[in-house]
Amino acid sequence: MATHSITPLPVKTDVVIIGAGAAGLMCAIRAGQRSRRVLLLDHANKVGKKILMSGGGRCNFTNIYCEPDNFLSNNKNFCKSALSRYTSYDFIELVRKHNIPYHEKKLGQLFCDNKSKDILEMLLKECNQAGVDIHTHCTTEQIKSLENGFKIETSLGTTTCQSLVIATGGLSIPKMGATGFAYQTAKQFGLEVLPTRAGLVPFTLNQPILDILSQLSGSSTKVIVTCNSMSFSENLLFTHRGLSGPAMLQISSYWNQGDELTINLLPKIDLFKYLKDQKSERPKAELKTLLAVHMTKNIAQTLIQLWFAEKDYNDKQISQYSNQELQYISKQFHNWVVKPNGTEGYRTAEVTLGGINCNEISSKTMQANKQDNLYFIGEAIDVTGHLGGFNFQWAWASGAAASEFV
Ligand SMILES: Cc1cc2nc3c(=O)[nH]c(=O)nc-3n(C[C@H](O)[C@H](O)[C@H](O)COP(=O)(O)OP(=O)(O)OC[C@H]3O[C@@H](n4cnc5c(N)ncnc54)[C@H](O)[C@@H]3O)c2cc1C
Structure with a gap:
């Protein structure tokens, strides 16, 4: 896979995107395709690490x-x-x-x-074709707003740009390079950041x-789980x-500390009816043997x-159980x-819930309402998908949305 430049930044460009994850890469490709000069910066040693581990x-x-x-x-x-x-x-x-x-x-x-490498390689090929200039190992030290854009001081030098896109994601998996940079930048420009917590965890x-x-570690079974009216x-x-x-x-994305989960461990059957029927069909069978069918x-x-x-x-x-006992067992x-006493937290969470308040951003352009030419995309914003490819779709879609306007 291509390695990226850790050489000094050009002094001037049209668009700087900080964060070369899913959202940043998509935004860079499409802005580049509009013939904008795009600089894509990431502090990590490699781009798109979460894509690779996803x-x-x-x-x-x-x-x-x-x-x-x-x-x-x-x-x-x-x-x-x-979307x-x-x-x-x-x-x-x-x-x-x-x-x-x-x-x-x-x-x-x-x-x-x-x-997953196939997806990252595809995005990097597209970046290359769109002329996107990618720099890794690049830490942003300061962002200053200018009359018509921004001055960005980084560990690889200072650059100025017309549009600045923050695509540094949320707090999940700090080991992979996650930081609160987007939230700090939002606060610097007066945007509200909603409380965050670990999701999909x-x-x-x-x-x-x-x-x-823990004797069951590694075993799984189909269930219906409910919490706070979500199942x-x-x-x-x-x-x-x-x-x-x-x-x-x-x-977990709907759970708050102290909440209970209700789990239906046998969602496909009516256990009481099944056990009652078994009393006449297999009277000598033990409960565990009958349950082991399901x-x-x-x-x-x-x-x-x-x-x-x-x-x-x-x-x-x-046959030795009363119907009352069978009802009690079935209910359980x-x-x-x-x-739960908690979650594994950001260490293993797939996403961060909360983040930059959507009401501070235009849903059409992803531009901050309070600061011209400053855009936020991806997981940094308070939009969190369910498990199943939705979080990447939000990253692609929000990145594409901003790319039309930067
Ligand atoms: C283990 C795991 C598996 C997942 N699997 C899936 C999946 O299969 N499908 C799915 O839809 N979603 C999945 N997700 C969620 C998905 O990866 C994220 O929602 C998505 O990557 C968010 O995109 P993003 O561009 O906003 O942020 P990220 O992809 O997190 O990218 C942010 C980038 O910004 C960089 N960065 C951070 N701070 C700074 C800073 N201060 N300066 C410069 N750069 C910085 C990071 O190095 C990173 O490259 C998974 C997440 C995890 C953790």
Whole structure:
């Protein structure tokens, strides 16, 4: 993959974009295609690190069912304009133009057949063709507004530009180069920054319950999880720290410290009816054996141990249960109420919720209302997608939106 210049910056350019991630690369390509002279700066040693690590190494680059409802924001309407002007099909067209093989994994989620690197290489090829000048290892020290643009002092020298785009993302995964730079810059120019928290992140559990559930580390099962009136039907993965998997990552974006999760561990059946029927069909069968038809035996056994330790439910025959007992057991499997003690935080979160208040930015141009020629794009803004390619689609779409005006 191409390496990028850490040579001094040109003294003058049309557009400076700080942050060479998904949003910054897309904005740079399209502004370059409009014949704007574009300087793309990143403090990291490589561009697009999150693209490379995304989607388990296969980059879930978009979702064909992308709708505004797939996003959390203080202003639900804000994302509509950009998403409608640069759709998932626009990005798919680009992927096809570069002959990158891809497939739909599930629920409209498009992944590379090979590696995430295909997407980054595609974006870098496009940057190259559009004449974008990329500099890595470039730390911005100061931004000053001029009469018609900005003066930017960096570790690679000083440059001036007409338009400045901040595309430095959110706080997730500091090890990958995430910083609060966008929020600091927004505050410097008087824009409100809403409180941030980790999203799409695994939950951690308290010790007594974790002691038992950690036996299940690595096991997963299909559930419906509900919190604050939002539900997701996906897999739950038990981990040595708590609960993860797509269902938990999705609901984590709707969870606040202290909230309980309600988990239906057997969403496809009516457990009470099933167990009652089994009383006559397989009277000698044990509860765990009957449950093992619908989940792994290990999960069934461990949950029975967790909830009914004082009872003899792990070795009694089903015919020996009263209907009241079966109802009690069924309720527990269909409505497991669990209170996480927290999340794994920004260390492993896929996204940052909150950020620059959308009401401070034009949804059409991404320009700050209070500062001409200053633009914010991508995850830095208070727009956060669900799991499934929506966050990249927001990065592409917001980057493309700004590129028309910078
Ligand atoms: C492990 C993981 C997997 C993910 N998988 C997916 C997926 O499959 N599909 C999906 O849609 N989303 C996925 N996401 C979310 C997605 O990666 C982000 O939402 C998206 O990258 C945001 O794009 P962005 O351009 O706004 O920010 P980023 O991609 O984070 O880019 C920001 C850039 O700014 C640079 N930067 C930061 N601070 C500074 C500074 N002070 N000075 C200069 N440069 C700076 C960074 O080095 C980085 O290159 C995943 C996230 C993670 C962490």
